[in-house]
Amino acid sequence: MKMKKIVGFGIASVMALTMAMGFTAAAADYEECTLKFAWWGGDSRHEVTQQAVNAFMEKYPGINVEVNFGAWSDWESARALEFQSGTAADVNQINLSWIDEFDSNGDVFLDLNTVSDTLDLTQWDEAYLDMMKDQTGQLAGVPVSMTGRVFYWDKTTFDEAGLEVPTSLAELREAGKVFQEKLGDDYYPLALGEFDRMILMTFYLQAKYEKPILADGTVNMTVEELQDGLDFIMSLEADHVIPSIVTIDGDAAASLDQNPKFIDGKYAGILEWDSAPKKYMSALSEGRELVVGDEFTDFGENGKTGVFTKVSLGFAISTTSEHPKEAAMLINYLCNDPEGVAIMASERGIPESKAAYAVLEEAGSLDPVIAEAHSKVMAASEYPEVPVFESNDLKGSEGTYRYVFGGLSYDEFDTEEGAEELYNGMVDACEG
Amino acid sequence: MKKWAKSNIGFFFIIPWLIGFLIFKLYPFGSSLVYSFTDYNLFKGIKETGLMNYIAVFEKRQYREALIITFKYAFMTVPLKLVVALFVAYILNFKLKGVNLFRTAYYIPSILGGSVAISVLWRALFKDDGLIQQMIRMLGGNPPSFMTDPNWALFIICLLRVWQFGSTMVIFLAALKGVPEDLYEAASLDGAGKWRQFFSITIPLITPVIFYNLITQLVQAFQEFNGPFIITNGGPRGKTTLMSILIYNAAFQKYDMGLASAMAWVLFVILVFFTAISFWSQKHWVYYADEE
Numbered sequence: 007m008k009m010k011k012i013v014g015f016g017i018a019s020v021m022a023l024t025m026a027m028g029f030t031a032a033a034a035d036y037e038e039c040t041l042k043f044a045w046w047g048g049d050s051r052h053e054v055t056q057q058a059v060n061a062f063m064e065k066y067p068g069i070n071v072e073v074n075f076g077a078w079s080d081w082e083s084a085r086a087l088e089f090q091s092g093t094a095a096d097v098n099q100i101n102l103s104w105i106d107e108f109d110s111n112g113d114v115f116l117d118l119n120t121v122s123d124t125l126d127l128t129q130w131d132e133a134y135l136d137m138m139k140d141q142t143g144q145l146a147g148v149p150v151s152m153t154g155r156v157f158y159w160d161k162t163t164f165d166e167a168g169l170e171v172p173t174s175l176a177e178l179r180e181a182g183k184v185f186q187e188k189l190g191d192d193y194y195p196l197a198l199g200e201f202d203r204m205i206l207m208t209f210y211l212q213a214k215y216e217k218p219i220l221a222d223g224t225v226n227m228t229v230e231e232l233q234d235g236l237d238f239i240m241s242l243e244a245d246h247v248i249p250s251i252v253t254i255d256g257d258a259a260a261s262l263d264q265n266p267k268f269i270d271g272k273y274a275g276i277l278e279w280d281s282a283p284k285k286y287m288s289a290l291s292e293g294r295e296l297v298v299g300d301e302f303t304d305f306g307e308n309g310k311t312g313v314f315t316k317v318s319l320g321f322a323i324s325t326t327s328e329h330p331k332e333a334a335m336l337i338n339y340l341c342n343d344p345e346g347v348a349i350m351a352s353e354r355g356i357p358e359s360k361a362a363y364a365v366l367e368e369a370g371s372l373d374p375v376i377a378e379a380h381s382k383v384m385a386a387s388e389y390p391e392v393p394v395f396e397s398n399d400l401k402g403s404e405g406t407y408r409y410v411f412g413g414l415s416y417d418e419f420d421t422e423e424g425a426e427e428l429y430n431g432m433v434d435a436c437e438g
Numbered sequence: 439m440k441k442w443a444k445s446n447i448g449f450f451f452i453i454p455w456l457i458g459f460l461i462f463k464l465y466p467f468g469s470s471l472v473y474s475f476t477d478y479n480l481f482k483g484i485k486e487t488g489l490m491n492y493i494a495v496f497e498k499r500q501y502r503e504a505l506i507i508t509f510k511y512a513f514m515t516v517p518l519k520l521v522v523a524l525f526v527a528y529i530l531n532f533k534l535k536g537v538n539l540f541r542t543a544y545y546i547p548s549i550l551g552g553s554v555a556i557s558v559l560w561r562a563l564f565k566d567d568g569l570i571q572q573m574i575r576m577l578g579g580n581p582p583s584f585m586t587d588p589n590w591a592l593f594i595i596c597l598l599r600v601w602q603f604g605s606t607m608v609i610f611l612a613a614l615k616g617v618p619e620d621l622y623e624a625a626s627l628d629g630a631g632k633w634r635q636f637f638s639i640t641i642p643l644i645t646p647v648i649f650y651n652l653i654t655q656l657v658q659a660f661q662e663f664n665g666p667f668i669i670t671n672g673g674p675r676g677k678t679t680l681m682s683i684l685i686y687n688a689a690f691q692k693y694d695m696g697l698a699s700a701m702a703w704v705l706f707v708i709l710v711f712f713t714a715i716s717f718w719s720q721k722h723w724v725y726y727a728d729e730e
């Protein structure tokens with residue numbers, strides 16, 4: 007009898023709790039549901055995003071969020087298949103190029119204007135929202151942050167070499183010689199993979215010739231100008247400023263932050279996104295200090311930087327989501343809600359949402375390193391990045407950048423032939 | 439009706455497998471042939487049909503090179519693996535102390551060999567300043583750069599495949615145990631040494647198993663993906679890019695399913711060709727005990 011009472015009480019309690027949750031959800035004007043949320047990033051991003059998701063679930067009982075996160079490697083192809091097969095997460099962290107690549111017909115990402123009563127779009131500048139529109143004019147996502155590349159220097163290694171961190175190309179070249187003489191052949195002031203080389207070369211060309219490398223859907227540099235850029239990059243290799251691609255390949259590391267030579271300070275500089283320093287800082291061995299560098303102004307004669315910026319990443323809702331309103335609530339919580347913003351902080355860069363920026367600034371919780379890097383990038387930015395710059399045909403593992411810069415480093419061809427290959431590859435990519 | 443059901447009862451038992459086969463094997467197999475004659479892009483659909491993908495496979499330097507590298511890989515790994523597996527199986531067929539421990543130890547790489555973790559370990563072993571280079575230096579040698587020298591890079595991915603000889607070895611071991619002891623005894627009485635016995639008795643009697651291993655290893659070698667993808671990702675400069683990697687890149691990086699399907703079909707036809715040659719050749723060298 008006693009047992010029956012206990013069981014009865016238990017069942018009644020569960021029913022009451024379920025009803026209460028239902029009422030809470032109903033009162034808050036949302037449906038109980040399970041959402042899926044997918045993002046890529048490093049460990050620190052995973053940690054804070056999970057915290058924010060947990061806080062969201064506490065704030066909105068009845069909404070359960072299942073998370074799927076991982077490193078960038080092969081992330082894009084896995085998500086692409088989900089978009090194609092209609093099994094994508096409700097909320098997706100997206101790259102700007104995904105809008106063109108996967109959503110050209112506007113049928114992969116939901117037009118966020120349809121959920122603007124839940125997602126406060128007024129927090130973003132119209133110009134930034136325009137960047138997230140697909141070819142049909144629908145708003146495919148909201149931009150989380152703007153980003154560009156900036157130098158980060160391992161100050162500890164520069165101290166060991168008796169040098170200040172470089173603030174100009176001339177100082178960087180000088181550092182190459184000093185590193186080799188004082189520290190040894192294994193030490194380089196800067197390490198650049200194939201895509202990093204393309205970015206630095208673009209800075210150089212845009213600053214020197216004072217025009218964007220891509221404009222109006224076509225290549226805006228001549229073959230000769232591209233050859234000048236390739237000569238510039240190869241001169242850095244020759245001057246012991248950067249290790250060759252052969253050397254980096256020999257390291258057999260999946261990425262620079264996993265390369266022991268970077269971790270131990272032998273590669274003492276990187277050119278990275280302003281939102282990405284934390285994974286490099288946490289990778290460095292104990293006692294080493296990574297500092298934000300200045301954008302160079304001595305590529306050309308007129309003090310230009312050639313720096314370009316782009317939307318770092320965005321949040322989008324899949325058209326297949328059965329709960330777009332609740333998905334929009336999640337995005338709004340992460341981007342605009344003071345509670346969510348405080349947890350997310352600047353893990354995805356300095357937020358472009360005005361509400362988020364105000365919250366973080368007032369709380370003094372903008373990451374100082376990211377804030378410094380971001381302010382330097384935005385101050386130096388002269389051009390917007392054209393999405394085709396990062397298209398798979400150019401940036402992919404069989405892409406033109408890898409072929410050209412690797413081929414030069416492996417001495418398979420000279421810069422004249424490399425420039426032809428680069429030009430043709432870029433033209434093909436522009437023509438789609 | 440009842441009689442029909444009774445005589446075809448086996449068919450009902452294989453229905454689950456049959457459904458899986460039709461949906462997950464036969465349908466993709468057939469549809470990939472159709473796609474191979476189109477420019478089917480996962481996100482842009484089909485705009486053009488024709489032979490352009492097959493022309494690209496044979497015209498573009500990158501694809502021709504990958505075909506050659508795939509041949510090199512297959513024709514290095516298959517014979518090496520068969521020889522190593524047969525040699526170790528032959529040793530382990532002797533009545534040695536603790537032989538079961540050795541058999542287990544040699545089989546373990548086959549369980550681990552295809553895993554991502556082992557491929558990562560392989561990369562760590564052979565990278566510049568990795569364990570292998572350090573050991574060679576300790577012995578006073580001047581090691582090559584295994585990851586950036588094209589020949590060495592191909593060799594180390596072949597080595598991983600050869601290292602996974604356990605399954606092949608177990609099959610050889612079973613075959614060796616099936617060779618009648620009295621044949622060896624008779625040969626000994628006639629004065630045949632171990633080598634003569636091996637080549638004149640053992641080898642001929644296990645040729646059906648050699649043939650089986652040859653076919654399965656050939657198929658697996660042409661389809662190899664994990665090791666080369668993780669260890670070298672086709673590098674340096676595409677010198678370890680097998681066809682399987684190009685198929686993967688075309689399908690899942692460029693979403694060019696038409697091209698990926700065409701490459702897969704070229705690979706399939708090559709495999710069919712070599713399998714057919716192997717089957718044709720068996721009448722010259724494979725001995726079946728039940729043959730007249």
